[in-house]
Amino acid sequence: MKELDLHGIKHEDVDRIVENFVMLSELPIRIITGNSSKMIELTKKVIERHQLKWEHHNPNFGAIVVTDITPKLK
Numbered sequence: 001m002k003e004l005d006l007h008g009i010k011h012e013d014v015d016r017i018v019e020n021f022v023m024l025s026e027l028p029i030r031i032i033t034g035n036s037s038k039m040i041e042l043t044k045k046v047i048e049r050h051q052l053k054w055e056h057h058n059p060n061f062g063a064i065v066v067t068d069i070t071p072k073l074k
Contacts, residue, residue, distance in 0.1 A: 005032040014042040
């Protein structure tokens with residue numbers, strides 16, 4: 001599984017970096033956010049904008065695994 005580590009990335013760069021990684025990678029992928037609630041929030045915003053399903057990578061809540069497209073409700 002491909003992995004993106006956001007440690008050391010500035011908050012203003014997260015949207016662009018995460019979006020590029022999500023769009024150019026084959027799912028599933030892991031994004032390491034660390035324990036920063038702001039970093040987690042920014043990462044989830046990108047993932048949800050693309051209607052992708054995600055979950056925290058247990059037991060590490062400082063990582064998010066993006067799995068696939070969420071089915072659209074009719």
